[in-house]
Amino acid sequence: MTSSSSGLPRVGVGTDVHAFAAEGSDRPMRVAGLDWPGERGLEGHSDADVVAHACCDALFSAAGIGDVGTQFGTSQPQWAGAAGVVLLAEAARLVRAAGFEIGNVAVQLVGNRPRLGARRAEAETALSAACGAPVSLSATTSDGLGLTGRGEGVAAIATALVVPRP
Numbered sequence: 001m002t003s004s005s006s007g008l009p010r011v012g013v014g015t016d017v018h019a020f021a022a023e024g025s026d027r028p029m030r031v032a033g034l035d036w037p038g039e040r041g042l043e044g045h046s047d048a049d050v051v052a053h054a055c056c057d058a059l060f061s062a063a064g065i066g067d068v069g070t071q072f073g074t075s076q077p078q079w080a081g082a083a084g085v086v087l088l089a090e091a092a093r094l095v096r097a098a099g100f101e102i103g104n105v106a107v108q109l110v111g112n113r114p115r116l117g118a119r120r121a122e123a124e125t126a127l128s129a130a131c132g133a134p135v136s137l138s139a140t141t142s143d144g145l146g147l148t149g150r151g152e153g154v155a156a157i158a159t160a161l162v163v164p165r166p
Helices: 050-063 068-072 084-097 117-131
Strands: 010-019 100-110 135-140 153-164
Touching: 010 050, 050 068, 050 084, 050 100, 050 117, 050 153, 068 084, 084 100, 084 117, 100 117, 117 135
Parallel strands: 100 135
Antiparallel strands: 010 153, 100 153
16 A cells, blocks of 8 residues: 555564675675775675665655565666665655655664764764655664674664655
């Protein structure tokens, strides 16, 4: 259902996971709209920004217009190597074109690295600018459990609130 006629706010959830690139890869790490020099990059069709991708999925879910694979799939070469903030800006545009305003997005990075704390405000600014709405960011580890705990990759989980335009 993509109709915005109910007038009620809608909530969506998005999740994304990417493995670290092979040792020795020159792929840069981009997470939460920022480059992380000295960190091993993540594998993916675009820049593998798990935080931005989870935000996109949450927005698409809230608006009922598919998901990252539907909108920016690997079969679409124009998105190869695309920056996560570019995808997030396009996701926000598509959500607004579907008749919604974005209330906010909350996203949590799950992994041992990068260490987000010192750059949280910078990341929130980059994500909020791309989205055109407030984005709050938190981070956690998984206490050594699963692929994030073993240091094989990182994940992100996001929730978005959208409101139908009258």
